[in-house]
Amino acid sequence: MFNCKICGSDRYDVKFSKVDKYSKESFDIVNCYACGFSLVYPEPLNQELINYYPSEYTPYNIKKNNIISWIKTVLIKREIKKIKKLFGGKKQISVLEVGCGNGEFLYHLKENTGWNVLGLEFNENAVNVARKNFGLDVRVSTLEESNISKESVDLVILRHVIEHIHDLKGFMDTLNSTLTKGGILYQLTPNQKSLDEKLFQKNWYSYDPPRHLSYFTEKSLIDLLNQYNHEIVDVGHSIDPTNWIYSLRDMTTNQKLKRLLNINPITLLIFTPINAVTRLFKSSGIIKVISRKR
Numbered sequence: 001m002f003n004c005k006i007c008g009s010d011r012y013d014v015k016f017s018k019v020d021k022y023s024k025e026s027f028d029i030v031n032c033y034a035c036g037f038s039l040v041y042p043e044p045l046n047q048e049l050i051n052y053y054p055s056e057y058t059p060y061n062i063k064k065n066n067i068i069s070w071i072k073t074v075l076i077k078r079e080i081k082k083i084k085k086l087f088g089g090k091k092q093i094s095v096l097e098v099g100c101g102n103g104e105f106l107y108h109l110k111e112n113t114g115w116n117v118l119g120l121e122f123n124e125n126a127v128n129v130a131r132k133n134f135g136l137d138v139r140v141s142t143l144e145e146s147n148i149s150k151e152s153v154d155l156v157i158l159r160h161v162i163e164h165i166h167d168l169k170g171f172m173d174t175l176n177s178t179l180t181k182g183g184i185l186y187q188l189t190p191n192q193k194s195l196d197e198k199l200f201q202k203n204w205y206s207y208d209p210p211r212h213l214s215y216f217t218e219k220s221l222i223d224l225l226n227q228y229n230h231e232i233v234d235v236g237h238s239i240d241p242t243n244w245i246y247s248l249r250d251m252t253t254n255q256k257l258k259r260l261l262n263i264n265p266i267t268l269l270i271f272t273p274i275n276a277v278t279r280l281f282k283s284s285g286i287i288k289v290i291s292r293k294r
């Protein structure tokens, strides 16, 4: 039976169906009738979900390009500076990144702060890269299976993770119990109330069922955090032209154009300023919410 992951309502409207580009299966994305939260329904079983992450899944296959890597590193370091400020010079900080991928963010965080960092990731290839390239302590595990001690983590990082979670309540319960009192949760997730979602609608790149199971807005993410008695520290919007570039790529049938519509210096030069403008109106493609456990 349908059960909204945010408000628990049992009533919904079907928004549309979308075919998964890898499995070619079709999934319904529905709106909760009571709170408007969007989610995949019905969902595949939790144990089946892993089959929908093929090795060619984009986040695991980051192509190397010097300029883009450089820009990315600059942006990561800028973000880390802001995170560091949240702890006001405190030295012994215990950090957990859930779904840390190849460990790039965690590596820079460790290098720039000296904090104790641990990563969890279920893709073994990504874990190998994190260990070999970055020398990080990364475990092949989900949060629920990780047995991390209660109230032992000062900072939990979820970068593009919450939208993938099957059992949102179970996940949040575990997450909250690992956080210390006053601990910080740092989250990034696609913004369903963004200009790019309005423009591309069903073709919006972040509509990616069944990998993306939940589609948050600022409001729904804050509603969820309120249920866990979190104080909202900061709500921000990140500049990320990915949704624009890949949504257009998925929509066009022109093969030449398809090849051009990739993350490259030209597309970044075109779409980053557009995204920067949408950010001013709080409607960029990514929301960032920082909260503190009371």
Ligand SMILES: [Zn+2]
Pocket: 004, 005, 006, 007, 008, 009, 032, 033, 034, 035, 036, 037
């Ligand atoms: Zn709801």
